[in-house]
Each structure stands twice: as structure tokens, then as C-alpha cells.
Amino acid sequence: MRRFLIPALICLAALAACERREASKGPAPSQTQPAAEARFRHRLSGDVSGDYRPVAETSGAWRVESLFIGQAEAFDAWEAGRRDAAPLILVVSGPEGRIQLTPRAYDLTDDSLHLVAGPATGSSESEDATLDARIDQGALATARRNLGDRTPVITGAVTVRGERIPFSLGWWNGD
Structure with a gap:
């Protein structure tokens, strides 16, 4: 019995040390905000790429016009620092017209997306x-x-200039 107990206690001590080491790294990034060291992160097991458009008309000063989600290769390139083509493009319209927004940070999984986006370079x-x-x-x-x-x-929902805009988008196959 003692022969099995000592190795078991050693294993438990090693596991506890690993847990303490993980806990000392700080809290895991929340789903609502990408971690600072991982400003751009995708973890996809399937394909969610496509152009998504509203499934119903909305009223209000702002509305979501479309959301483009690129292929996994586009995310890999963006995360490697190649900024040729944005893997996510959000288009909203408001009092001043349509604004195309590209990623400042994102966290994309099979089931969720958190995106902080700003106007494309050169926009006022x-x-x-x-x-x-x-x-x-x-x-x-x-x-x-x-x-x-x-x-x-x-x-x-998208928050633009302090206004929260709920949306419901469908996968769009074109006209």
C-alpha cells in the first residue's frame, strides 16, 4: 500500500505546483476583451467565413450593414503582421453615412466573436x-x-459612439 501511496502523493504535489504556476500568470482573458498580449487571436475548428448581412430592417441612427469574416489563412496572415487584407470587415451606417471598420483587436472562436474595430487607414x-x-x-x-x-x-450588438446597436445577421450568398 505504501508503495502506491508515495508515488500518488508525488503526482498530486506536481499537479498542485502546475496549478499554482498557471494561477500566477493572472486571470485568463475574458470573452468580452482580447488579452493584451494576444490582440489578434482566432481559434477555429471549422469554417465560419463569409459575408453576413442583416436578416431584418432596424431603425435608429446607426445600423450594421454587413460583417465579413475571412478564411483561416487571412487570420493567420493578419496575426503574423501582414496587413494586406483584413480578415474581418464591419460596415456600419450612421448619420454621416457608411463606415468600413477593420480590426484593432479580435478574439474569434467557433461560437463567439469579440471585435474592436476602427475606420480604415486614411479615413477622417x-x-x-x-x-x-x-x-x-x-x-x-x-x-x-x-x-x-x-x-x-x-x-x-455593436457599440458605436456610445450607442449600442443590436443586430441579427444571416450568411449571405449574394444575389
């Missing part, structure tokens, strides 16, 4: 927008099977 706009959304994988599969029906796939 300077304020960032923040998007928090949920991605419904089942609805995405249905929309792709039906070639872009009005199924809500991405739901959430």
Missing part, C-alpha cells in the same frame, strides 16, 4: 466600435445548405 473617422456576438453553428450549416436564407447566424 477616428472612433472605434466594439462588437460582441454569438455564432450559431447549426444555423450557419442550415444557411449554407439553403444557399443563404434569412436564418439568423450571428447575433449580438
Whole structure:
């Protein structure tokens, strides 16, 4: 019995040391904000790429016009510092017209997206927008099977100039 107890205690002590080491690294990044050292991060096991458009008309001063999500290769390039083509493009319209926003930070998984985006380089706009959304994988599969029906796939809200804009977007297959 003692022969098994000592190795078991050694293993438990090693596990406890690992947990203490992980805890000393600080809290894990929240889902609502990308970690500072990982400003651009994607963790995808499947393909969520596509152009997403509103499934219903909204009223108000601001509205989400579209959200483009690129292929995994585009995210890899962006995270490696190659800024040729943005892997995420958010287009909103407001009192001054349409604004195309590109990533300042993002955290994308199969089920969620947190994006901090600002106007493209050269724009006179300077304020960032923040998007928090949920991605419904089942609805995405249905929309792709039906070639872009009005199924809500991405739901959430964008905050622009202090105004929260709820949205519901469907995968868009074009006209």
C-alpha cells in the first residue's frame, strides 16, 4: 500500500505546483476583451467565413450593414503582421453615412466573436466600435445548405459612439 501511496502523493504535489504556476500568470482573458498580449487571436475548428448581412430592417441612427469574416489563412496572415487584407470587415451606417471598420483587436472562436474595430487607414473617422456576438453553428450549416436564407447566424450588438446597436445577421450568398 505504501508503495502506491508515495508515488500518488508525488503526482498530486506536481499537479498542485502546475496549478499554482498557471494561477500566477493572472486571470485568463475574458470573452468580452482580447488579452493584451494576444490582440489578434482566432481559434477555429471549422469554417465560419463569409459575408453576413442583416436578416431584418432596424431603425435608429446607426445600423450594421454587413460583417465579413475571412478564411483561416487571412487570420493567420493578419496575426503574423501582414496587413494586406483584413480578415474581418464591419460596415456600419450612421448619420454621416457608411463606415468600413477593420480590426484593432479580435478574439474569434467557433461560437463567439469579440471585435474592436476602427475606420480604415486614411479615413477622417477616428472612433472605434466594439462588437460582441454569438455564432450559431447549426444555423450557419442550415444557411449554407439553403444557399443563404434569412436564418439568423450571428447575433449580438455593436457599440458605436456610445450607442449600442443590436443586430441579427444571416450568411449571405449574394444575389
